[in-house]
Amino acid sequence: MSIGLELSCERRFVPQALLDALASRFGSRFSVAQSVREHHGTDESPYQPMLPDAVVFAESTEEAAYVARLCNEHKVPLIPFGVGSSLEGHVLAVEGGISLDLTGMNAILKVNPEDLTVTVQPGVTRKQLNEEIRDTGLFFPIDPGADATIGGMSATRASGTNAVRYGTMRENVLALEVVMADGRIVRPGSHARKSSSGYDLTRIFVGSEGTLGIITEITLRLYPQPEAISAAICNFPTLSAAVESVIQIIQMGIPVARVEFMDEWAVKATNAYSKLNLRESPLLLFEFHGSPASVQEQAEAVQDIARDNGGRDFDWAMLPEERSKLWTARHHAYFAGLQLRPGSVASTTDVCVPISCLADCVLETAQELDQAPFPYTILGHVGDGNFHVMMLLDPDNPSEWEESQALNRRLAERAIRMQGTCTGEHGIGLHKIEFMQLEHGENGLALMAGLKKTFDPNNILNPGKMLPAKSMQG
Template identity: 70%
Template sequence: MNAPAHPESLRREVPAALIDALLARFGDRASVAQAVRDHHGRDESPYPTMAPDAVVFAESTDDVVAVAKLCNEHHVPLIPFGAGSSLEGNFLAIEGGVSLDVSRMNAIVAIHPEDLTATVQAGVTRKQLNSEIRDTGLFFPIDPGADASLGGMAATRASGTNAVRYGTMRENVVALTVVTADGRVIRTTRRARKSSAGYDLTRLFVGSEGTLGIITEVTVRLYPQPEAVSAAVCNFNTVDDAVKSVIEAIQMGVPLARVELLDAMGVKAVNAYSKISLRETPILLFEFHGSPASVAEQAATVQEITKENGGMDFEWASQAEDRNRLWTARHNTYFATLQLRPGARSCTTDVCVPISRLAECIRETGADLATAGFISSIIGHVGDGNFHVQMLINPDDPAEWDLAESINRKLVTRALAMDGTCTGEHGVGLHKMQFMLDEHGEDGLGLMRQLKHTLDPNNIMNPGKIFSWA
């Protein structure tokens, strides 16, 4: 897992004066209890726990300002914590410090249905937001697997299955409120749909993983709930045929809302887990949004395209029940795959390549996996050229870890050679830092480092993540 050999050696000294000041200001909203610290030093990655020295539960932007000022004064790391669902070690306290938990900042600040925007505190989760706005006839489409917080989703530039139609957090964050290392409160922009008034401060923080500032409020775009939704599933002999179908559908202008690829092992896993009986070949799972006539037309066009590419068993699910069965199966892929090897842990990777190279990238990765011997599945947000490999590893066998890591490195190297990226949606965290130089070059990475040094001269904001300080 490419974990640092001696993470303990990286921990900074945390002065008692800081801890005392936090306890004095926040009372029982600050904690140094080991269980609380451990909970904030563990994500969904297989990294060992790296606990912060203290945890503060913020309830307001002012709380965050107070903690930032204290940490900055003492040069102590400050790490935001949302829903804890990161996959790449993004918030682990590798240098110790204070974890700032925003999960209690879960208020809906404002909903503007006519403007299709909602402003929420950073700890609001995507499911909470969608539940709160249901009556407006609107929804928020970005759906990473977990019920992540909006602040965390902005910080990692998250996306999910709807990105092919609705974009990622990059496109769907309208504005942010951010607290910088020195305790300034920045409102990145206003609520207009577009603006040419100066630098794009919003996008400076989207994807910065807490290393430039702490997001305390997020304004996002909302969309009308589609009048009609239908789904379809189709089997293919090869991943190539499936990808070719997607490329053709996009080029014909079919406004696919979702299109997900599962390889044969992925299908096998969901069959067993969700008690369904899809043929165990690569499949595409489509979802169409629009008027009833439009989704019918989209499905018909896609059926035609898939047929020409050797698609089999095209099944159209216009009933909510059938559709939910399929999509629930898709959403359970991660856990379904885990069941294929009891006791295993999951090593998950995430690359994104131009879609013209996607089939080739998956094919070559599949060949690597076939020689590895352990169970794995590939699922892809195929309309974006983004896919995940889930490798099931015996956590007690270092050789399996090493092999999984070596496949991961080969995969990223392959993706970069195809003008792709080392992470489509999980973020860099600790796990992908090793690839940042290859991806961005000396000058690109140097520019990122300049930005970091400028905004966070004492290196307190989630230090040791994305890239090294020097």
């Protein structure tokens, strides 16, 4: 059998009465077919598939609430599902149960150009959203790479290449509609830009990974499309020189919109996969937004810093199609990396550290990876201290798998020791549960577990994720 993390978890009993009720209510939008269950029991994580007992395709908040009430009554797990692009096992049916597919809830409900907001259903994808609001002169900047759903991005507190300027989903979700475990519907937040009213329930649900409620509606901040955009690539002689440049750029307060790092192997893979001819050395990929004058000013300041660190002169991508090609290639870096070792499987991880610690964290990680028996790439959104590691493993070699997990563990511990976090954007899911106590402490975990028990006393919402099993006992 191929390598990969396997879990030995006890599946909960799903009574036939529950399946019959769902089949009666949803008809063709209810399925127990093997292929449908396999699709909903697999994601991009390193885990072996974990299939739900059945899948329901919801098309309204009321339908989601009906499924939640029924599952809660029978104490059957309920796992919200978007497009399955998770890297950490978020959507896997660890204890069996019902997968609630929300992709059919894909309407853009209301665009408010004057308020710079939009309200959408959870199945809307980021590309769909930006395509449909293009004529308003506004855009939604959060860009995690994959064409993820807005619901999934909210549930995992996604960020991406634009986060250094526009923030993450945490800063860009204003209000929600959420179905609770017992089917109640709550609507935390408002369309106002700020509020000091009550507990901030919106931020509690954003990033809760489907463990506290099912997000069925999201109100987002929008931004005016920049008057001018330019992108540039700068190569460096060493990894250290590239990362030091980023630190200085951020500490100088230069408002770059994007600054992405790629190591030599990531560049090599991208060239081969996307048919580019980038110089194969560590590089930074920049994008600048603003007025023509401000974009020029930002670019000149950044180029001066890069030169001081041994960077080459910028290679510019001025035309929209050139920028699109470049960023598409960056977003395809995962698939490109797989080609470095044909037939391999990837184990990916990410951490985020204070910008002052970024160089040390990246360099120490690279030094360890250089001793590994498999290829790797390092890339990331280094403008906010977040970077990713991709390890390419022989699927028939368990020792490589064990080594990759040891490297992942040491990387997470290193980031936490530097007062960072074990994940900047992947989320916890299953793969990073073991680091939760180290990062948050026993008392912090107990507080989270108490919150989970209050919101979901029967532990039906995406069980087995986020929190260690021992924190849920008692």
